[in-house]
Amino acid sequence: MKRQFLSGPYLVWMFLFTLIPLAIVVYYAFTDSVTGSFTLSNMASMGSYLPIFLRSVWLAVVSALICLVVGYPVAWCIAQTKPMTQRFLYMLVMLPMCISFLLRTLAWVSLLEDTGIINRLLGQIGIGPLRLVRNDGAVILGMVYNYLPYMIMPLYTVIMKIDHRLVDAAQDLGCDGGQVFLRVTLPLSVPGIVSGVTMVFVPAVSTFYISQKMGGTTSTMIGDVIESQFKTAYNPNLGAALSLVLMVLVLVCVAVMNHFTGEDESVVTI
Amino acid sequence: MKKASKIITVVVFIFLYVPMLVLMVGSFNSGSDLVVFKGFTIENYKALFADRVLLPLLLNSLIISVIASLASTVLGTAATLGIQRMGKKMRRFTMFMTNIPMTNPEIVTGVSLALLFAFAGQLMKIKSILGFWTLLIAHITFNLPYVILSVQPKLTQMDPNLTKAAMDLGCTPVQAFFKVVLHEIFPGIVSGALMAFTMSLDDFVISYFVYGPNFVTLPVEIYNYTKKPLHPKIYALFTLLFLAILLVMLVMNILQARDTARHRNPRLKAKAGQPTV
Amino acid sequence: MSKELIRLADISMAYDGEVVLNNINLYINDSEFLTLLGPSGCGKTTTLQIIGGFVKPTAGSVLFDGVRINDIPPHKRQVNTVFQRYALFPHLDVYDNIAFGLRIAKLGEDEIAKRVTEMLEVVGMRGFEERKVDNLSGGQQQRIAIARALVNRPKVLLLDEPLGALDLRLRKDMQVELKRIQQQMGITFIFVTHDQEEALTMSDTIVVMDKGEIQQIGTPEDIYNEPKNAFVADFIGESNILDGIMRADRVVEFFGRRFACVDEGFGKDEAVDVVIRPEDVDIVPADGGHLCGTVTSVTFKGVHYDIIVDFHGFKWLIQTTDYQPVGAVIGIRLNPEDIHIMKRSKYSGMFGDYSSYSAEYDEIGDAALAEELEAEEDGE
Numbered sequence: 001m002k003r004q005f006l007s008g009p010y011l012v013w014m015f016l017f018t019l020i021p022l023a024i025v026v027y028y029a030f031t032d033s034v035t036g037s038f039t040l041s042n043m044a045s046m047g048s049y050l051p052i053f054l055r056s057v058w059l060a061v062v063s064a065l066i067c068l069v070v071g072y073p074v075a076w077c078i079a080q081t082k083p084m085t086q087r088f089l090y091m092l093v094m095l096p097m098c099i100s101f102l103l104r105t106l107a108w109v110s111l112l113e114d115t116g117i118i119n120r121l122l123g124q125i126g127i128g129p130l131r132l133v134r135n136d137g138a139v140i141l142g143m144v145y146n147y148l149p150y151m152i153m154p155l156y157t158v159i160m161k162i163d164h165r166l167v168d169a170a171q172d173l174g175c176d177g178g179q180v181f182l183r184v185t186l187p188l189s190v191p192g193i194v195s196g197v198t199m200v201f202v203p204a205v206s207t208f209y210i211s212q213k214m215g216g217t218t219s220t221m222i223g224d225v226i227e228s229q230f231k232t233a234y235n236p237n238l239g240a241a242l243s244l245v246l247m248v249l250v251l252v253c254v255a256v257m258n259h260f261t262g263e264d265e266s267v268v269t270i
Numbered sequence: 271m272k273k274a275s276k277i278i279t280v281v282v283f284i285f286l287y288v289p290m291l292v293l294m295v296g297s298f299n300s301g302s303d304l305v306v307f308k309g310f311t312i313e314n315y316k317a318l319f320a321d322r323v324l325l326p327l328l329l330n331s332l333i334i335s336v337i338a339s340l341a342s343t344v345l346g347t348a349a350t351l352g353i354q355r356m357g358k359k360m361r362r363f364t365m366f367m368t369n370i371p372m373t374n375p376e377i378v379t380g381v382s383l384a385l386l387f388a389f390a391g392q393l394m395k396i397k398s399i400l401g402f403w404t405l406l407i408a409h410i411t412f413n414l415p416y417v418i419l420s421v422q423p424k425l426t427q428m429d430p431n432l433t434k435a436a437m438d439l440g441c442t443p444v445q446a447f448f449k450v451v452l453h454e455i456f457p458g459i460v461s462g463a464l465m466a467f468t469m470s471l472d473d474f475v476i477s478y479f480v481y482g483p484n485f486v487t488l489p490v491e492i493y494n495y496t497k498k499p500l501h502p503k504i505y506a507l508f509t510l511l512f513l514a515i516l517l518v519m520l521v522m523n524i525l526q527a528r529d530t531a532r533h534r535n536p537r538l539k540a541k542a543g544q545p546t547v
Numbered sequence: 548m549s550k551e552l553i554r555l556a557d558i559s560m561a562y563d564g565e566v567v568l569n570n571i572n573l574y575i576n577d578s579e580f581l582t583l584l585g586p587s588g589c590g591k592t593t594t595l596q597i598i599g600g601f602v603k604p605t606a607g608s609v610l611f612d613g614v615r616i617n618d619i620p621p622h623k624r625q626v627n628t629v630f631q632r633y634a635l636f637p638h639l640d641v642y643d644n645i646a647f648g649l650r651i652a653k654l655g656e657d658e659i660a661k662r663v664t665e666m667l668e669v670v671g672m673r674g675f676e677e678r679k680v681d682n683l684s685g686g687q688q689q690r691i692a693i694a695r696a697l698v699n700r701p702k703v704l705l706l707d708e709p710l711g712a713l714d715l716r717l718r719k720d721m722q723v724e725l726k727r728i729q730q731q732m733g734i735t736f737i738f739v740t741h742d743q744e745e746a747l748t749m750s751d752t753i754v755v756m757d758k759g760e761i762q763q764i765g766t767p768e769d770i771y772n773e774p775k776n777a778f779v780a781d782f783i784g785e786s787n788i789l790d791g792i793m794r795a796d797r798v799v800e801f802f803g804r805r806f807a808c809v810d811e812g813f814g815k816d817e818a819v820d821v822v823i824r825p826e827d828v829d830i831v832p833a834d835g836g837h838l839c840g841t842v843t844s845v846t847f848k849g850v851h852y853d854i855i856v857d858f859h860g861f862k863w864l865i866q867t868t869d870y871q872p873v874g875a876v877i878g879i880r881l882n883p884e885d886i887h888i889m890k891r892s893k894y895s896g897m898f899g900d901y902s903s904y905s906a907e908y909d910e911i912g913d914a915a916l917a918e919e920l921e922a923e924e925d926g927e
Contacts, residue, residue, distance in 0.1 A: 006348040017386070098471075110304035116305055149286075169630055172696070183647070203376065246377075250378075
């Protein structure tokens with residue numbers, strides 16, 4: 001028996017349950033919801049969703065950048081500790097991801113709402129109540145909170161792998177601390193940065209729960225629209241068209257990001 | 271700069287764990303709201319164990335996660351073994367397919383599977399195709415890439431001469447796999463399976479699009495709950511799940527530590543490699 | 548002309564209470580090629596790192612041109628390092644690797660181009676400017692690492708086992724090459740190695756270290772011909788080391804016989820270590836020698852034979868170009884200048900007996916070294 005055949009069932013499975021479904025998405029996107037005949041009207045209506053697409057991309061980009069700025073020092077700090085501590089801290093970063101993000105998001109709502117925990121505490125020292133939730137800021141906070149681990153993990157992996165002798169070599173050649181960072185550590189972290197930004201951007205741009213719970217009435221994101229097409233408005237053809245555009249959008253973004261690293265596979269961690 | 275990074279790190283860890291703390295405190299709250307702590311109680315835990323809705327849903331989730339992670343581990347490990355022997359073109363195509371569920375937004379995967387099932391339902395003239403089987407298929411599908419990406423590095427790191435040595439000593443290829451290769455890639459298989467299990471257990475987005483009213487998983491039900499005020503027994507459930515996952519991760523951590531210790535000390539490795547029978 | 552450049556005064560170093568360096572005193576002259584030689588774990592790399600500024604000694608002073616530099620960070624020191632396994636920047640090409648230090652020093656691009664080209668010329672790597680460093684062979688990476696350090700015109704170049712990763716042939720070529728570069732640039736090289744032959748070939752001065760202490764400092768000839776103790780005698784080349792007693796100046800007794808030698812200044816009847824190099828022994832017919840023994844093993848080494856000869860139960864290694872069969876009874880003669888006398892030390896009795904000699908001793912040594920390197924890699 002040839003060993004390649006062991007991949008057979010997998011290939012059949014992935015063909016049936018990833019490639020064909022995508023083909024069906026394309027099919028639905030180009031057919032009419034009532035008559036079932038070919039139409040471009042779903043795709044034509046995408047124009048009216050442009051502002052929502054732009055908002056989604058904007059909020060996701062801001063979240064990804066905040067995650068990068070906040071996550072980098074954390075990843076760097078973890079990489080500086082002893083191996084046992086590293087493993088433990090890494091686990092602490094991963095742990096929240098394994099636990100219902102719905103409930104954790106809900107906990108944020110209870111922290112931030114007008115009568116929430118933070119506003120109560122602020123009230124006791126005579127401030128507020130502040131409007132902390134139901135706005136774009138809260139949506140970004142929710143995304144940063146939920147997806148920060150996706151940033152820290154790949155960053156930590158690349159930073160940890162940087163040969164400490166390269167840092168020594170840079171110092172030896174005249175770099176002070178800041179220059180070592182800018183000229184050696186940061187350039188060598190690029191694959192991790194790309195991977196981290198991708199891993200935050202993709203789920204953030206397509207989220208629907210966070211914007212529903214943390215966002216205001218104007219914070220609708222593309223995920224919300226898609227969800228409603230399938231769950232309430234029941235127009236799967238429009239939903240498929242939106243999904244198709246979202247997918248292409250994400251693929252383009254990922255391709256652009258990967259272009260920076262010069263390799264077509266991203267750093268996969270966990 | 272080092273000091274600033276340390277401060278940020280501490281703040282981030284607080285940021286990550288404050289909501290969890292809120293939920294855990296909520297589970298011992300005699301009031302029904304997360305915001306106001308009315309008094310300490312374990313009534314919520316009693317209510318949880320007396321509950322006839324949540325626990326069966328948790329069981330549903332566990333059933334799906336266990337079956338899906340086992341199936342994807344077997345399927346994925348077999349695939350990895352095959353991928354290693356593939357030609358360049360075939361391998362690229364396979365990895366391309368593997369990457370689709372990884373790069374695609376979850377909602378797109380969910381939607382595409384929902385449409386597939388709707389389509390299949392029409393073809394087979396079944397009204398409500400959505401349920402256990404559709405959930406299981408969806409979970410296996412998004413678990414597979416994780417298994418492959420965690421087993422593959424172990425397989426490529428392995429010294430190819432090990433298999434040859436085993437066959438040289440009289441093993442058939444199948445025996446060589448079970449006696450030598452499996453042992454070498456086992457850590458990858460375990461971490462892949464555990465990852466698949468946790469991803470499955472916590473999955474909401476994809477399940478949300480492919481579940482049917484006859485078979486609901488816990489995260490989906492929690493989502494439906496969160497549209498109205500939550501009963502605090504859910505916080506109790508959360509607390510217990512949190513502790514369970516913490517335990518699993520600690521065990522994983524220790525296993526990994528032992529694994530690296532073994533690789534660091536060749537003598538110990540040799541000892542561990544000896545048959546124990 | 549040779550003025551003192553670096554001085555290590557009473558340097559001690561301990562990690563977590565474990566002493567790595569114990570009271571090191573050493574001065575290094577301008578433009579000299581100095582080698583720190585010793586087995587792994589002897590503290591040679593730590594000494595180098597202290598000079599480079601990567602490690603701060605727990606006690607003692609590092610002086611550069613008479614100024615204490617203990618607290619000066621590496622990037623402000625006038626020394627550059629060629630690292631073990633090179634530490635070239637993988638995100639930069641050959642040119643940018645070499646230009647790295649000059650850009651940090653904010654030189655003009657014209658000047659940088661001129662100096663990088665000049666350096667590439669020195670190391671014989673013109674035309675490799677645009678190459679990725681990952682695509683270079685070990686020897687080429689080696690040259691780039693040297694160029695990257697030297698282009699900054701340091702007063703001192705530190706080299707941490709730079710030839711360790713190269714194969715034997717390349718290593719020999721690079722030894723000659725390094726010596727040439729050092730003479731061409733006219734600067735101080737401080738070289739760390741565990742390979743005694745490498746040290747003997749290249750150095751002006753050798754510092755032999757073991758267990759965190761300096762065992763001997765001297766020219767290669769001094770170190771080889773006048774080892775100070777059994778450790779040095781054994782580590783540098785092959786030695787037969789015997790127990791002896793100084794009966795008077797220039798008279799030593801061993802194997803119950805008195806021999807004329809050239810050493811003096813020892814106490815009367817002082818117990819000493821006697822070193823006899825295997826290549827210094829003259830073989831004569833059994834009845835015409837000072838000592839008489841039986842050949843127990845013969846190994847062909849190319850230029851000569853290694854033969855093991857049993858004298859009264861003590862086995863000597865003798866190198867000879869004349870074949871002697873196993874079992875042959877031979878005599879040996881020792882000229883006074885072939886006998887070297889050393890003071891007793893803590894190493895006495897630990898080295899210099901070939902009773903357990905086997906023809907594979909070289910291979911065993913290499914395997915042990917390979918394992919060591921591996922362990923080191925794992926540790927990093």
